[in-house]
Amino acid sequence: MASLLQRRGVSSLLALLAGALTTLTFAPFDLWGLGPVALAVFYIVLQHINMRQTLWRGWLFGVGMFGSGASWVYVSIHDYGNTGGPLAIVLTGLFIVTMALFVMLPALLHRLCAASKLDIVAFAGAWALGEAFRSWAFTGFPWLFLGSAHVSSPLASLAPLGGVYLVSLVVSLSGALLARTLISRHWWLLAPLAVLWLIPLALPTQWARPVGDDVTVSLVQGDLAQLSKWTPDGQRDAVNTYFSLTRQQALDSDLVIWPETALPMLEQQAMPFLQRVQSTLPADSTLMTGIMQRDQNGMFYNSMIALGDTPGQYRKAHLVPFGEYLPLEPLLGGLLKIFNIPMGNIGAGSHDQPPLQAHGLRLGVAICYEIVYPDLVRQRAKNANALVTISNDTWFGHSIGPLQHMQMAQLRALENNRYLLRATNNGMTAIVAPDGRLQAQAPRFEPAVLNGTIRPMEGLTPFTKTGSWPALLLALLMLLCGGILRTHRRDQTAH
Known part of the structure; x- marks a missing residue:
């Protein structure tokens, strides 16, 4: 041998x-x-x-x-x-x-x-x-x-x-x-x-313990076609799909979450529709969704916003190179144009953004790729009693990518002993318990609403502390x- x-x-x-x-x-x-x-x-x-x-x-x-x-x-x-x-x-x-x-x-x-x-x-x-x-x-x-x-x-x-x-x-x-x-x-x-x-x-x-009352949550998964999502027809389908799913299956929840860029439009365009949905929910309920924002300087942000009694926003801080921004743009920009490779131009949010709040929850947010960074999520968890991540795993198709992505999200929940809510466009949409195990999961590749309950968690794990x-x-x-x-x-x- x-x-x-x-x-x-x-x-x-x-x-x-x-x-x-x-x-x-x-x-x-x-x-x-x-x-x-x-x-x-x-x-x-x-x-x-x-x-x-x-x-x-x-x-x-x-x-x-x-x-x-x-x-x-x-x-x-x-x-x-x-x-x-x-x-x-x-x-x-x-x-x-x-x-x-x-x-x-x-x-x-x-x-x-x-x-x-x-x-x-x-x-x-x-x-x-x-x-x-x-x-x-x-x-x-x-x-x-x-x-x-x-x-x-x-x-x-x-x-x-x-x-x-x-x-x-x-x-x-x-x-x-x-x-x-x-x-x-x-x-x-x-x-x-x-x-x-x-x-x-x-x-x-x-290492952490549950406190307070149960919070009912609804994670809405639209399963919209990625390639036609940003067309006028795709935008209308998105509005109709998410409104319909929410009205039919999520009206009694304390917290309703739509995934990353659920509505393929800017916040200014989407806000009338979002406020209409918020008005149909109970008075103390909160709607959260991923949305694209544009500031007064014309910079775009991949964001998550909260409507309701405690409005707030989170802008993605750790961007995907070559997907959301171009490293070494003066050197590589011309090369990508030659090969006809599309590029995003998205700004990064700050790394010290406060949690989003809803119904007694302080939610540490990670958008898509951010959830795979252990110390980034740990920093969010220090000031939060639950975690939420939204993603558009449609980009992975039917490959093993979304399953690996979900597994890493589960480990973030375990590392910090926090419930984790994961809302995606076509799966894996799930509620993860503080021990990292899947508490509930929506079926993949079909429109669905995942309803469940979570509780705020207090106390820090050794990893969350250090x-x-x-x-x-x-x-x-x-x-x-x-x-x-x-x-x-x-x-x-x-x-």
């Missing part, structure tokens, strides 16, 4: 396949136990190789991971981005091979500690730090974090303790321990592996321990 793995082609293929295996850990497959297995294979193929091979196999692992787990990018570019098939394939390929470069970082960091007796610890720290770097660099792409797959696994209680990075840290350490056990045949290493998975079972998943820094500091210490021991061992050998 050892000689077989030393063949470059075999190890390279294993790195690629191990990366692809990670996709099965996420929704809709939910085979979270394969996460440590994938990283065990990755650890093994990184053994006893030079720097060039380390970077190559790290990149191949990334190609496998993003090529399978983020394949929905093609659907967004081709089906809804007005981009031809060949160009969409090229752009999707460029996205995959570029994102794969980020996996070279943990492979490189592990390589620097590979001769240490604690290289399994360093490997885990390197992986967690690599995920954190990917969530930050170039505005970040925190998708396919291995910890996101563990909403319902034995490791779930680690999420409110230290967030997704702590869960990823334990998953990667489990993979390294499993690999080292197979390599060295030191079966006693299974003991610390078992401890890693047993200790979380004794930890609480709930954020990701404790977990990342632990990861850094683990990496440094491996590096220091390797340096010490090298110095002893030299003497």
